[in-house]
Amino acid sequence: EKDIDEFLPKREPQWLLDPENPVTHGNIIMPKDYPRIRRAMQDAHENAKRLIPEISREWRERFGTYHGDLIERYRCDDADYIIVSYAALGAESKVAVDELREEGKRVGLARLRFFRPFPSEDILSLSKQSDLIVIDRAVSIGFEGPLFTEIKSTLYGVSDARVYGYIAGLGGKDVTYKDIGKMVKKVMDGRWKGVEWYDMEG
Structure with a gap:
C-alpha cells in the first residue's frame, strides 16, 4: 500500500x-x-x-506488471480476424484465441481497457490487416451494441475492414470461450447475417 x-x-x-x-x-x-x-x-x-x-x-x-495501454493486444500480428471485447469477455476471448490458433485459425484479440477516451487510433491500426469481430455485453435499445457502433464510426470512410457484431452475456449471463469460438467460426464460415444476439435460449 x-x-x-x-x-x-x-x-x-x-x-x-x-x-x-x-x-x-x-x-x-x-x-x-x-x-x-x-x-x-x-x-x-x-x-x-x-x-x-x-x-x-x-x-x-x-x-513489473503491464496490462496494455488503451487496449491490450494478444496474438494480433498475423491475425485474419481480431476479436474486440472487454472486461470478463476479454479474458474468455483470450482462451478462445488460443483454442482457435490450435485449430490453425489466425485469430487475435484486442481487449479494450478504456471506452472513453475511445482508442480510435488503435482500432484503425488493427483494421489495416484484419477484419474485426465485436462482442458487446450491452445493447443500445432500438439499435445495436454500443462498441460495435463506435468501431464502425471510427472506420467509416477510412478502412476496408469488415466489422461483425454480436450481443451476448446481458445481465451477467455466462459467455465462455467455447461460445466465443462458435461466434468466430460462424463469421469465418460466412454464416453471419447481421448483428446477432447470441444464445437466447435458457
Whole structure:
C-alpha cells in the first residue's frame, strides 16, 4: 500500500462537504458557459489518451506488471480476424484465441481497457490487416451494441475492414470461450447475417 500511495499523486479535494464551512454545489451551467465546460471535458479526455500509455509504462517499470495501454493486444500480428471485447469477455476471448490458433485459425484479440477516451487510433491500426469481430455485453435499445457502433464510426470512410457484431452475456449471463469460438467460426464460415444476439435460449 505504501508503494501505491507513493506512485499516486497526492489527492487534494477541491470541493469538500464541511459543516464548518458550508457551501452550495449547483449543477446548473448557464448557456454562455456551457460550451466552454464541455470543451474542457473533451480536452481532458484527449489529454488522458496521451497520458495513459505513459503512466502504464511507469507502472510496469515500478511494479513489473503491464496490462496494455488503451487496449491490450494478444496474438494480433498475423491475425485474419481480431476479436474486440472487454472486461470478463476479454479474458474468455483470450482462451478462445488460443483454442482457435490450435485449430490453425489466425485469430487475435484486442481487449479494450478504456471506452472513453475511445482508442480510435488503435482500432484503425488493427483494421489495416484484419477484419474485426465485436462482442458487446450491452445493447443500445432500438439499435445495436454500443462498441460495435463506435468501431464502425471510427472506420467509416477510412478502412476496408469488415466489422461483425454480436450481443451476448446481458445481465451477467455466462459467455465462455467455447461460445466465443462458435461466434468466430460462424463469421469465418460466412454464416453471419447481421448483428446477432447470441444464445437466447435458457
